[in-house]
Amino acid sequence: MRKAIVLFSGGMDSTACLYWTMQKYDEITLLSFLYGSKEDQTIIKVNKKFSSLLSVKTKIINLPFLEEFSQEAGSSLTKSEKKPPEVSSFEQLDREDLALQTAKEVWIPGRNILFLSIAASLADSSTVPTDIIFGANKEEGTTFPDNTLDFVNRMNKSIELGCLNQVTIQAPFHDSDKKDIVVFLTENNAKMAFSSSCYQIEEWTNEGKPIHCGTCESCQRRKRAFLQASIDDPTEYR
Structure with missing residues (x-):
């Protein structure tokens, strides 16, 4: 039996990981985390939606201490008085100075280290070898160092030493950009219309599709990906 845990935020990257995993594994668990962010309710809804659509198991873990750490760091994802940064044009997405500033504003301290470590602990409790499927990708890796293959390889070294079970992180889209993922x-x-890239979902359609703001950096990357791929964007925007 091939068993996998998909780190699932509900965005396009983790949704792609889910569909990739469906082709290769016999038993799948969607693993999501809540940490007091503006995305928490979105994560819950999207997790449950895809769990229902694809008949996969799900586990949602609450990490209240990470909310505290994130607020101390000043992250706009957890600070209620701060709005996530907006991007007015696709060209701004490729400006390194703006991208790095945006990354700092939405940074959650040690998030992927923590998420992968918890996933590894869950995988280590299994009686069969278990892979962790992680949505690292080339586009986000340019500004988020914990979205790179180097990061994945180093985490795998630690997991190899720290787990008794055979546990491996797989990053199937590490060399892909958002267009490739679309x-x-x-x-x-x-x-795809049921996935969510937005930092600030406030409304939903009657069918359960999230309505994106269309202006935050993550929304702009989503829009651009569909445009670059010459594929109609099914996303609902305000």
Whole structure:
């Protein structure tokens, strides 16, 4: 039996990981984390939606201490008085200075180290070898060092030493940008309209699709990916 845990935020990257995993593994668990962010309720809804759509198991873990750490760091994802940064044009997405500033504003301290470590602990409790599927990708790796293959390889070294079970992080889209991910999702008939890239979802359609703000950096990357891929964007925007 091939067993996998998909780190699932509900965005396009982790949704692509889910559909990739569906093709290769016998038993799948969606693993999501709540940490007092503006995305918490979105994560819950999208997790449950895809769990229902694809008949996979789900586990949601609450990390209240990470909310405290994030607020101390001044992250706009947990500070209620701070709005996530907005991007007015696609060109700004490629400006390194702006991208780095945006990354700092939405940074959650040690998030991926923590998430992967908890996933590894869960995988280590299994009686069979278990892979962790992680949505690291080339586009976000340019500004988020914990979204790179180097980061994944180093985490795998630690997990190899720290787990008794055979546990390995897989990052199937580490060399992909958002356009490539959109193409993959389209080719696999993924229900992309139910995924959420937005930092500040406030409304939902009657069908349960999140309505994106359309202006935060993450929304702009989503929009650009569909445009670059020449694929109609099914996302609902305000």
